[in-house]
Every structure is written in structure tokens, then in C-alpha cells.
Amino acid sequence: MFLPVNKKEMEERGWEQPDFVLVTGDAYVDHHSFGTAIISRLLERFGYKVAILAQPDFRSCEDFRRFGRPRLGFLINSGVVDSMVNHYSVFRHRRRVDEYSPGGVPGKRPDRAVIVYSNRAREAYRDVPVIIGGIEASLRRLGHYDYWDDRVRRSILLDSRADLLIYGMGERAVLEIAEALDSGIHISDITWIRGTCYRTREFVPDEQSRILPAFEEIAASREAYAESFALQYRENDPICGRRLAEPYGEHSFVVQNIPQEPLTRQELDDLYELPYENEEHPMYRDMGGIPAFREVKFSLVSSRGCFGGCSFCALTYHQGRQVRSRSRESLVREAEKLIRKPDFRGYIHDVGGPTANFRGPACDKQLKYGVCREKDCLYPKPCRSMKIDHSDYLDVLKAIRELPGVKKVFIRSGIRYDYLMADPKRQKFMDELCAHHVSGTLKVAPEHIARRALHYMGKPSADVFTEFAELYRQTNRRLNKKQYLIPYLISSHPGCTLEDAVDLALFLKEYGFIPDQVQDFYPTPGTLATAMFYTEIDPRTGEHIYVAKSLEDKKMQRALIHYNRTENRRTVLRALEKAGRKDLIPVLLTEGRRNGNTKGSHKSHRTGAATGRKHQKR
Template sequence: MEKTYQLSDWLPTTKKEMQIRGWENVDVIIISGDAYIDHPAFGSGVLGRILESYGLTVAVIPQPNVNDNLQDFTKLGAPNLFFAVTSGAMDSMVSNYTASKRKRDKDAYTPNGDIGFRPDYAVTVYTKILKDKFPNVPVLIGGIEASLRRVTHYDYWSDTLKPNILTESGADLLVYGMGEQPLKELVNLLQRGVPFSSLKTIKQTAFLQTKQEDLPKNKNWEDVEIGSHEDCLKDKLIYASNFKVIEQESNKVFGRRILQQVKDDILVINPPFPTMTESEIDHSYDLPYTRLPHPKYNKRGPIPAYEMIKFSINIHRGCFGGCSFCTISAHQGKFIASRSKESILSEVDKVTQMPGFKGYLSDIGGPSANMYKMKGKVQSICDKCVAPSCISPVICHNLDTSHQPLTDIYQSVDAHPKVKKSFIGSGIRYDMLVPEFNKNADPKELDAYTEEVITNHVSGRLKVAPEHTSDAVLKIMRKPSFKYFHKFKKRFDQINLKKRLNLQLIPYFISSHPACELEDMANLAAETKDMGFQLEQVQGFTPTPMTVATVIYYSGYHPYTLKKVYTPKTSRDKKEQHQFFFWYKKENRDWIRNTLQKVNRNDLLEKLLPADVLRNTQKKNKAKNNPKNKTEEGYKSIFQGKKHSTKRR
């Protein structure tokens, strides 16, 4: 039976809604670049419910207008404790622009996909307005935009090296990564009467202080100082070398406190919290969400991002893949925080009672679908580890990659009387399902999971991300050799045939990634064509803050080796790499033919455009056998012979 809700079941977004609850003011006001959706997959919804569970009164101002008299920022008055600012589920620049820096025509986190409701650099814009309107009220920033811009970073859209976002925005405190743990400690201290300005030793936070001030003391922390922002501006090598420290400290169980000078200030980034325990992450997902967008959007149209995930279940956080181009581990961490089976099944039951549910769950997954419950076998080994990835270049011998808990979850979910079918919409790390790569796992268990997914949880297409075919590029990406994708495809085809299914395997690839030459893209196109693929899912590399690939893109150096790495940068370079994906389009044939002939790669040309090569060969043979041409050739040879004989004389 569908549950009915009252307006007061959502956190208030207006003064009138506050009054319905009997509130004249609130403790915290959340400012978000997303529409307000009270759902565990959306940041402002989670943040609001978490703060509420700590005993605070909370209101939300979603997508405030920054182009009028700014009344949205003042309509609820000043909060008792602080403003909490986030750009939303995405960095606002990624949300607003494509990889080629064109304005997007849709915003997935806005009703009807409308654009124009989220400003560029939203966290900075919102914070500056609040600091102007309420100079004495603290501003706490968080979410992915703040988290990944917490230190000197390259901003692709302005093509500049920017300082940390605290310096840019004027915010008082930054929470990076998943916010539940630092927020709990922060609220606890405030409730005990500690002033906001004294919150300097909370893990997973960052702040600015002057050089003259003494650093806050914590006898359990060690400090590490990285190159100053000014030094990074002068020397790209310093900027690159900084990143190794930042990434390693962010992924340690016991990280050091990072210090960086910025003009007359010092940026202080406190170490992260340990990975959330099962009970901690369960608490976050078990809060009383309505799981619905705020009723204010009822007449404005559906919110695309919500429509995509409203019948999905997130079962864990974190990713130990450490891919060079990906920000997930930088934000969520490399260690996996998994929910209990009971919490997951409880949420499934809630989803089955939602309006419009027809028995189909769109996804049971996480950042990578098949990392649930995976962790180190011996924790003391993980405690000392500084590797950014647990599976690159090889799978760590200490990593437990058992897929049995996942298989059990899938089968338990499908046993629910109201669930007809559950799908795996999140990306699957196919490499962990290949015994030749995952040598520590039980091959039978991997095979059982693979068959379970392909047989029962794929809706026509299984999407995986080999990303490239070149081993040199894949090494920079921290991805395994493409030969393992061949092995996975072979198993996929066997199961497809055995079960008499008609499923498609859809591989994702990236063009213009650091270390990728034009010839690598030609090889990619030829090899995937040989495998029977006509590629559709294509992504141009987008440099985003806090990734290895972005550091290479800007600096030209790999942060771990400090060796130079080529990166395609010009719009022409990127367009040409992209064109090879679409070898089957008529408009690309001439360019592909000319390009491969110039680099003397007729072998690739014959693979990509065999019909064109055949036609050209036939034309040449026809011309060669033409009597007229033979006569002309004869005259030509006689003339050349005379010329040569004259020279000999």
C-alpha cells in the first residue's frame, strides 16, 4: 500500500513551511545547487536528515536565484548555528559544461532538465552572497565541488590553477568526503557550547588560518607540508609532486595532516575519518526519507536524475579501483563501507511501496557494483598501505574479492514478493570476474556471480568499462590489460548462448586521455571492430579536480614518477581522436583513410575500411589494365628511358 505524505514530512523550504512545523527560525539552512529531493541518493536530502537526527532543526533553500535581488538567500532569515553550502551531486562546472566546454542543454538535477538554475562555481557564488548578507554567520561548505577543490587545483573550464576553495569563497570550514562522521562531531561540539571558530581539530575538515597563528594541537597527528600555492603557479613540477602526497594521505587509514601556504594564510587539511562502520552507514540510509522530490516541483516536470534512480538501492560506498580519471575514491575513499543485508532489504520494502513502482528495481549497486563487503583480509596490512588502488597494476593479495555476499543479496532481493526483477545498473568491474586477473579468488564463485548477473539482472545490455585497448594508456589509467576484456567477452558469449539469451555487451571507452596517441585510437577502433562492436558509448576525457589524469593534463608530468607524459589538448587533437570511434560513419571515411595512409598504417585501414580499400585496389587494377593507360605508360617509360640515357652520356 502506497504511503501518503503531508507537506511537513519534507524539510521546510519556505517561511510558511517552517511555520507549519511551529518554527520561527532553524539551526541550519542548507543551500544546494540541486532541486530538493528527500532521498538517500541526493546530498542535500541526506545532509538534512543527518543533521535532523542529531537533534537540529533544518531547512533547505534549493537552487536559489543568483540573478535577482537575492531574496532567496534571506527569506528564511539567519540560522542559529550555520549555513551548509553544496553545489549538489556534481561539480557545477561538470554539470553545466561538456568535455568540449559547450553549455549543456539539460541539467539532470533540475525539474524538466531545465538549465540556468545552477551558477558556475556554485559553492563560491553561494558562499560569497551569504557572507555579504550574513557576515557574522558561519558558512560550512561540502559536497563534491568543495571536496575536490580543497587544495590547489587545475580548473579546466577557466584553464587556470586555482587556490583552495576556502580562499576563493571565504567559507569558514570545509567538510570533504562523506559528511556523516565529521558532521556528527561538529554538531556535538556546538551543542556543548564550543564556538564555530574553534572547530579546528575535527577529522575530515579543512580551514584557513594566518601564518602567525599556532597550529591546533593533536598529539596523534603528524603533519606534512606540500608546495605552496604560489610555488605551484611558478613550477608545474611542484604542483604535480603535491598530488602524490594529497592522494596517498587521503587514502590512508591513518593519514597525516596536510599544510599548504596560500599567500599570508595556511591551509590546514585534517586527516580523514576511518571508513564508516556497517552500523554508521546503515543509520544514514535508515533515516525517515520520503524518497520523493519536494511537492513544490509537482507542476514543473520530472527531475531526470531522480527518475533514473528512484527505484534503485545503493548498497555500499567507496571504490578501491583508483582509476586515474575518476573522482570517486578521492571523494568517497578507497575503502568500502557496506550496508547490512537487513538495512538493504528494509529499503527494498520501502521502494516497493513507492508511487508508480511496478515490480522492477533499476539498480542494486554502488560506485562499482561488485565491491560490496570487499575489504582487506588482514587489517594491519591495510593500515600501513599507501597504494591508491587495490587492483592496479594487480589485485592485492590481501584483498578479499568474494562475490558470494553480493550473490546472496541479489537472490534475497528477488525473493521479495513485490519484486519481479532487479537490475544491476551500476558499472561492474569485469576484470575482477576474470580468473586469470583475479588469481586469488575462487574461479567457481566468480563464474557463479557472472552467470547470476547475466542471466537474471541485465536488461538487454550489460555495460562495462574497459576504457581503452592500449596497454600503455591503460597503465596510466590504472586499468588492466585489454586482453582480460577479451576473456570476459568470451565468457559473456558462452552464457548468452547457454541460456539462449539475446543480450548485448556494451563497452565504454575514453578518447584523448593522457598518454593516448592518435594511432592508439586507430588501434582501438580496429580491435573493437574485429570483436564485432560498433561503438556508441564514447566519452572525451574531461579534466576534473583531484585526479591523476588532470594533474598530467595540466602539468605534463605524472605525479608519481615526475616523468613527462603526452596529452592531446587542442580541439583538433580531441576531435580527431573522437572520430576514430565512428569509423562506420560516411563523413569520417575520407579523414580516416588519409590519416592512416600518412602514418603508413594500411593494416589498420584494411581493418576499418576494407570495402574502401577494395574499391581503391579495383580502381587501380582497372586503370592498370586499361589499353589507353598501357600505351601512355609505354610512352612514359620510353621518355624516361631517353632522359636517363642522355644523362648517362
Template sequence: MNGNSSFLPVCKEDMAGRGWDRLDFIIISGDAYVDHPSFGSAVIGRVLEAEGYRVGIIPQPDWQNTGSVKVLGKPRLAWLIAPGVIDSMVNHYTANRKPRRDDGYSPGDRAGKRPDRAAIVYTSLVKSAYKTEPSVPVILGGVEASLRRFAHYDYWSDKVRRSILTDSKADMIVYGMGEPAIIRIAASLDASGVLPEDVPGTVIKSKSPPPDAHRMLPSYARVKSDKKAYADHFAIQQANSTALNSLPLAEPQDNGWYVIQNPPAAPMKSGELDHVYELPYTREAHPMYAEQGGVPALEEVQFSLVSSRGCFGGCTFCAIGFLQGRTVTGRSHESIIREAENLVRRKDFKGYIHDLGGPTANFRHASCKVQESRGVCRDRQCLHPEPCTQLIVDHRDYTALLRKVRKIPGIKKLFIRSGLRFDYILADQNGKDFLREVCTHHVSGRLKVAPEHISEPVLHAMGKPAGHSYAEFRRLFMETNDQLGKKQYLIPYFISAHPGSGLKEAVELAEHLRDTGYIPDQVQDFYPTPGTAASCMYHTGLDPRTMKPVYVSKGGRERRLQRALLQYNKRENYHLVLEALKKAGREDLIGNGPAHLVAPPGKPVGGGTTSAQRRRRGKRSPRR
């Protein structure tokens, strides 16, 4: 392995090239080493480097060999465990618990480069490697640790697991966006060797009961056996997930310890985000992967720009609120323009910026003025069930930013791919103008949107806007493109078997797909991952927002039937769709007319499509 001073050290040769004999921090990453601001390990490494610390990284060590974590020696201040951009179990298994064959965050797209439950395994690995020497703290961070910081339902084992801090025997979790926390922790360790206990955005463990100021969560022992207690537990977490109005939380463990969460870190200010995203990233995968086929996950983001952090969308199946927070902070125009100009100067830049956005591209600022003084509302959402009367709906800043970036010499096209919240566009009195701007300059044939479903009970369980919102946006999109003389289409994204959806609701969605003439090539089965309200619903059968029962499809057969309905025209789905329609009492949809989903049994036409549908296949333009 050749030394490379442009990247953080990955070997002793790199350290020697810098004149270093020991590192202050060593990051162990479940992902391949990609030095790009979309990869958390690179961000934390560069942030600490900018503070003057010596930082190295061990990407994807061999978890069956303690020698693999000795390649950089032992850090002076702490081990930082970052299991990866994606939870290791999600990375390894599909929604049907089947092993994945690929891993875009590993060289050559090859699976198997990280263990299951990577945070636990990596912690054990470093502790075993140096068990005969004085220890230094082990700090967990990233998605896997953040969303498992308390007792949590684990879909893969179908049981409630302890806090990952307890299971891993690590010393601390940095949850959410970790830059401010890690800087304070590093300063304390450097000055006194002591791991601080009061840093916002961290979780610690203690043998002593917490002070009265803490809100006590139901114990692990209780939530493991009581689903109502589990739903209460989640609701308390959700109500205390923003910086300005959250209490410290404590969860009693079954071994006499307490897991204690300090309130979330305050959202970074615009200038602080600018600093983080303008650190000297190479925006490349480490050269050691060149002969292995590179790292596929880099391809989509290499020439993308992050314009904001945070999301006030409130979708129940999404964990962004627990990770980046509900307060949106936008980077300055000047910083983004500088980053775009640096992209243009790269020899491998072809003129196309793949994205300019964030968790939701058209969120660039806090949702309302109240947030600045009191924080995000604890008991209500900004957009669901209807946009709040205090919501600031304004696309002018984002529009101005798009115009500035696309005018930079050398940029041929600027796309928006990180998703637009269409109900937010509809709520803007100037939303038509913004959509026209997007359709004119930032779409190339297709625009991806996420209605997720069209049945009202399911949309409510999802925290998504009512079905009429998507219908209105779809109409407006088609009208806008007709006016522009463009043939551009919406590509809607749907989830099957989400809590709230039974066969009745799945059939309703299939009828919508029939009527709009669009059958998705890919459908996402609902995936219960830690840290989301929808996963709480899946486990408990209760909506933690209201504590009311919600229908949950858990049997593998019904989940297959719901998925098949969303692709009712596929030959291999014919018998599943037939079964689903009969179970739902919708035999009226079996036949050969234009209103039917499948042909009658005995003589299915075209693999399940009706003869009328088969006749018009190929000549029908997408009516999206």
C-alpha cells in the same frame, strides 16, 4: 508554495507548520530539492534532523538576488553550502567546454538554474545578504568543495586555482562523506558557538604556521608555476587520503594564510550506513517541481538501492577514492531488505529495482585484512597492475544479498547497473558461478562494462587491467550466455584522448571495434576534472604515481580525431578518420576490404565505411 511537512522546510510556511521561528542549519543547494539518499543535501539534512536539529533547505536560489537566501531567515548555527551532486563546471560544460543545454538535476531538465563555480557564488551571496548582522559560519561540502580543497588545475580556465576555501572566503570545508564530521561540528557549534578545528574530514584555514606533525605541501605560488611541484603536490595528497595512515596536510597560500586539511574521517561502519540510508526520505522530488516537469535525475535512482560505499578500483580518471575513500563498507542485508520492502509498498513501484550496488557493484567489503589495522596501502593499488596477493576476492556475500532481495514478494526484476569490475570477477575462483548468476537474473539483454580502452599504455595510465582481462571476460560472458540460451550483449564503455593515448593508440582501439563488430553510439572524451590523477597527468604531462612523462593530447584537433576513430563508420567522421589514419601512418586501413576502416578518398562508400562493411551491415548480430 504550499507547506509540506514530509520534506525539510523550504519556506516560512513550512517552518510555521512545525512551530519553528528559526532554523539551526540552512542548506543552500545547487540541485533541485530531491529527498532521496542519492542526493547529498537530503542526506546531510536528514542526518542533522535525526540529531534533533532544525534544518531547512534553499534549493537553487537566484544567485543575482540576495533576497533569495533570506526566505528562511538566518540560521542559528551555520550555513551549509552544497553546490550539487556534480561539480558546477562539469554540470554546465561539455569536455569541449561547450555549454550544456540540459541539467538533469534541475526541474524540467533545464540548464541555467545554478551559477558557474557555485560554491564561491553562494558563499558570497549569503555573506552579502547578512553583511550588517553578526555572522554565522559558512561551511562548504559536496563534490565541488571536496575536490578543490587544495590548489587544483582548473580545465575551464586552463590554470591552477587556489583552494576553494581561499577563493570563496568560507570558514570550513567538509570533504568526502560528511555525516560523521557534520555531527561533530553541529555539537560543537550548539554547545559553544565555536567551529572546531580538529574534526577528521575537514579543511580549515589559519594565519599561524601548522604544527610540525603536519606534512607541508608545496605552496600555491609554487604549484601554479612548476608542473613537477604540482605532480608532487598531488602525489602527497593521494598518499594521505585514508583515515588510518594519513598525516594532516598544510598548503601555504599567497596571502600569508595556510589551508590545513585534517586527516580523512574513518569509514562509516555497516550499522552507521544502515542508519543513514533508513532515515525517513520521501524518495521524491519536492512537489513544487510538479508543474515544471519534475527532476529527471531522480528517475534512475528512485527505485535503486545502495549496498556499499567506497571503491578500491583505483581508476586514475575517477575521484571516488578522494570522495568515498578506498575502504569499502557494505550495508547489512537486513537494512537493504527493509528498504526494498518499503519500495514494494509504494503505489508507484512497478516491480523493478533499477540497481543494487555502489561505486562498484561487486565490491562489498574491505579489499584485505591489513586495512582493518593499518589502513589502505599508501604506495600501491589493490587491482593494478595485477590483483594484489592479499586481495580478498569473494562474491558470496553479494550473491546471497541479490538472492534475498529478488525473492521479496512484489519484486519482478532486480538489475545491476552501477558497474561490475570484471577483473575482480576473473580473479575469483568462483567468478564463473557469480557471472552465471548475474546473466541469469540481473541482466536484461545488455550488460554495461567499462574496459575504457584496449591499448596497454593507455590502460596503464588509467589504472585499469591489462587488455587480456577484458578479452577473457568478454569470452566468458559470451560462453555463459550461450550455455543459458540467452541473447545478451556487453556494452563496453570507452574514453577517447585519455592521457597515454595518441593517434597510434586510438587507431588500435578502432581496430578492436572493427574486429568485435561493435561501434559505440556514444563516446566520452576525456574530461580533466579536479581531484583525479588523470587530470594531474593532463596538466603536467607527468604520471604522479611514478613521476615519469606521459603523452597528453591537448589540441582540440587531435582530440576530435581520436573521438572520430572510435566512431569511424559515421558519415560525418569520414574526413577526420582519413586525416587521423594518414597522420598515424596507417594508410593500410584505407580501402574497401573487410580489414579497412574507411574507403579511399574520392568515392567514400556509406559515409566512410568500406563496401565490405556496408554489405554486411544490418545482418550482423552484435559480436560483443
């Protein structure tokens, strides 16, 4: 049974008023891939009445009175994706499709949805607590560079006029807040909960806290911004992290409490086995359904967190670097439920998470001391303390694929190939992967091959990728499988020069990779690479770096990856001339004239390369 979406459904349950109204910019899908479903079902389990206000009319506050006055508060998120990323491409063009809205129709949510919704809720009931969370609030919890305004904006807690902000994965925090409010504690006094940010006029630092550079400083100085981000990056751990306070003027602070500890395996099992309908709300059926739900309906979330350390990814800032996973038994139970669905056709689309083949903390030290402040787990090479073991993941995959009614179990969330190549038993995993879990193509993310670009991305050397590709090719050949690789690439990443882009084009030509789509670097709040993009400084070292910011520079780097396309010929010529590599004109452009608008028909005999890249929202 879905949670109530209007007052009539609320009254049919015998409720006089809800405890919480959960406001979201997404359509209502009661599936654990959507944070709205997780938070609402968790609160329901602990006895709270939650009503869902999905994609409300934001032009006035009237819709925010739909259920009457909530007893404890409004819980507000923008949806699964930051609303600005949802609305605009990297070139700031308005997107034509909203994957999280009925029929994919855009315009159902406002720009900066958390700010707009929070202010409307405040207009509707001035003294009702407003708590914001989700990805948009989490990544904007402190002063942050905003790509769309091209300036540093202050904490979203201030612009939204919310009382409290939940960052990261908010299950523990939201329950503690609910308990405090239910016991009669005023929202302004709830300042102790981990994984939250609050406003205060006074802040006295201690051994467990740090004062960040003031907002006025980071808005005026790129050096100060880089310093602030570096501090935030190092303190984002539940064991070794400290409270952070960002000053605003003389008598105002936004305080970020220490992060919540990640959920245990049992807690994750319990969370993902709550009584979800695992469907989109019936009110959307005549509107074309929710496109994003079709991508995850027959997928299983097996893990959270990522110790991969990619500079362009916000996961370390939102989910954290400590990986936790669900048990095999829990995943099998969920798979059995999927099998019983009338529209199940035998295919589990994914068993994974941020990184499919991560199943636990990188090392035992993380459990006692927290993640390392000054080093990554995998870059530049896998740490000697890392526990590298794929046996647990293989057991999960085998148990699910052997269930009656399952034809195939795919891995679409991607594997970290450098982690795999560091495993002495990698051939066993590769055999299982190629034999049972690839749907014709396997996607991996080298992102680039130039040493300098990979350094600023936090990705392994090109040699690791080519060794993996060769192992993949040999394994498929031995198994008599025709299966290929889809390499994901990023152009114009901070630190990546035109010369690096030329090197990538030569690599693609040598190995036969012809990408169909390439993702231009997208500066989104909360990533190390975005801090590099804005400041032109590596916050970790203070080193000044090159950043391609002009449209012309971006076009040249992108065109070099698609050097074979006729429409890119002039841009590639300009790029080679600017890079001082006219000698490469016959090398790259002769084939380009011959192939024209090649769309992926070429496959290398060496790597089994395939083309194509689905749009990703990082």
C-alpha cells in the same frame, strides 16, 4: 514530511528560526542518492532544525534571508555534480539540460555555485558561520587545476570566504561541527575535526603532518603541481594519512585534516533508513519533475568507496578507497518500501554503488594499516592479499529478487570485470548475473585496449576484457539468453597516443564492437588523470607523458573509435596518415563507406557486443 522550504512551512512546525539553512544547487529531492537529503535528515535525527534553500536566486542575497537568521550556520553545496561539469561539456559547450533541475531546465544555479552561494550567505548575515561541502568543495579543497579557466586556482575555501570546508562523505564531520557550534565554540576555533579544511595564519608541522608546495609554486610550476598532487594522493587515508598544509603567501595556510574513517555497516544501515520521503518535492510536479530522480527512484545504494583505482575517477579522492556496504537486511527493508509505492512496476533498477560487486575492504591489512601508498589493489593485476568473494553480493541480489512483487533486479552501476575474473568461483556469479540481473545488455568499462593507455588509466590488460566477454557469451549461450555487452570507452586520455587510438579501432573492428557514443576525457578536479593532463607528468613517477590537448588531436582519436561512420572518413584518413598507417585505409574505411552511419545494429558472434554509451559525469 518534507523539511521546510519556506518560512511559512517553518512556522507551521513551530520553529522561530532554523538551526541550519542548507543551500544546494539541486532541486530538493528527499532521497538518499542526494547528499542534501542525507545531511539534512541526519541532523534532524539528532535534534537540529534544518531548512532547505534549494536553487535560490543567486543574483542577490535576499533569498538567503528567506528563513531569517540561522542559529548555527549555513551549510552549502553545489549539488550532486560539480557545477561546472553540470553546465559544460568537455568541449566547453553549454549543456542544454540540467538533470537536477525541474523539467531539466538549465540556468537554475550559477557557475562555481559554492563560491557564489557562500558569498551571498555572507552578505545576508555577515557573522553567521558558513560551512561548505559536497563534491564541488571536496575536490577543490586545495590548490587545483581548473579546466574551464585553464589555470591553477586556489582552494575554494578562500574564494568562497567560507569558515570551514567538509570534504569526503561528510556525515560524521557535520555532526561534530553542529555539536561544537551548539556548545558555543566559535567557528574559527573548530580546527580539530577530521574530514575538514580550515584557514590559519600559523601552522607548526609535526610527525602527523606535511607541508605541501606553496600555492604560488604549483601555480607557476607544473613539476611542483605534480609533486603536490602525489603527496595528497598518498595521504588520503584515515589510518595512514597525515594532515596537509598548503601555504598561501608568508602568513596563511589552508590545512586539510586527516580524513574521517568510513562509516561502519550499522552506521550505513541507519543512515540509509532515515525517514526520507523518497520523492521529489511536490512543488516540482507541475514543472516536469526532476529527471535525475527518475534514474534512481527504484534503485538501492548498497556500498560506498572504491579500490578500483581508475586514474580518471575522483571517487578515491572523495569517497576513499576503503569500501563499506549495507547489510542484506537493510537493503531488503528498503526494497520492501519500494514495492509498496503505487508507481512501482516490479523492477529494481540497480543494487550497487561506485562498483556494484565491491562489498568490503580489499584486504584485512587496510583495516589495520590503511590502503597501500605505492600500489593499487587491482592494477596491473589483482593483489595477492585481496579478498575476492562475491557470495555476499549474490545473497543480497537473491533476497531482493525473491521478494513478492519484484519481477527483476538489474545491475546498472557496473561491475569490475577484472575483480570477477580473479574469483575462482566466477562461473557461479556469471550464471546468476546472466540468468537474473541483466536487462538485455550489461555495461562494463574496458575504456581502452592499448597497453600504454591502460597503464595510465589504471585498467587491466585487454586480455582480461576479452576473456570476460567470452565467458559472458558462453554463459548466455548455455542459458539460451540473447544478451550483449556495452563497452564504455574513453578517447584522448592522458598518455594515450594516436597510435594507441589506431590499435583500439583495429580491436573494435576485429571483435565487432561499434560504440554509439564515446566519452572524451574530461579533466575534472581531484583526479590523477587531470593532474597528468595539466602537467604532462605522471605524478606517481615524475615521468613525462604525451597528452592530446589540441582539438584536432582529440577529434582524430575520437573519430578512430567511430571509424565506420561516413562523416568521420576525412578525419580518420588524416589520423591514419599522421600515424604512418596508410596501409590501414582499406581495412578501416572500406567498411565505413558500406555501413554509413551505423547506430549499433552490428553484433559480434564472438563477444555479443552491443553499442551505445550514456553520458557519464565522472
